Amino acid sequence: MTRELTCIICPRGCGLKVEIEDGKVVSVTGNSCPRGVKYAEDECCNPMRTITSTVRCEDGRVISVKTDRPIPKAKMFECMKMINSATAHLPIHIGDVIIEDVFGSNVVATENA
Numbered sequence: 001m002t003r004e005l006t007c008i009i010c011p012r013g014c015g016l017k018v019e020i021e022d023g024k025v026v027s028v029t030g031n032s033c034p035r036g037v038k039y040a041e042d043e044c045c046n047p048m049r050t051i052t053s054t055v056r057c058e059d060g061r062v063i064s065v066k067t068d069r070p071i072p073k074a075k076m077f078e079c080m081k082m083i084n085s086a087t088a089h090l091p092i093h094i095g096d097v098i099i100e101d102v103f104g105s106n107v108v109a110t111e112n113a
């Protein structure tokens, strides 16, 4: 199987062609540096995403949050359900943990309230 990806590691945005056999990357072309190979392998075999969203505070305000580390892409919707059902307790400072241990990450505040 061949996949075509755009490397997002740097602004150059190399177009990558990735050959996959038995769930493993066997060749990557189009990359201008070795980071493109690592990106292709991660994206094809273990895609991860940083989630950004909002959480409602106990007084009704809404604050922006994000995962402090990427989580498995396959867990994005479960993560969003957890975020959507959470309530943040005031006061909140940037970096405060709003939800602990979400698929290997914490959901943290990205604004004060």
Ligand code: SF4
Pocket (backbone or CB within 6 Å): 007, 008, 009, 010, 011, 012, 013, 014, 030, 031, 032, 033, 034, 035, 036, 037, 039
């Ligand atoms: S392959 Fe290297 S040069 Fe190309 S976009 Fe990725 S990081 Fe940038």
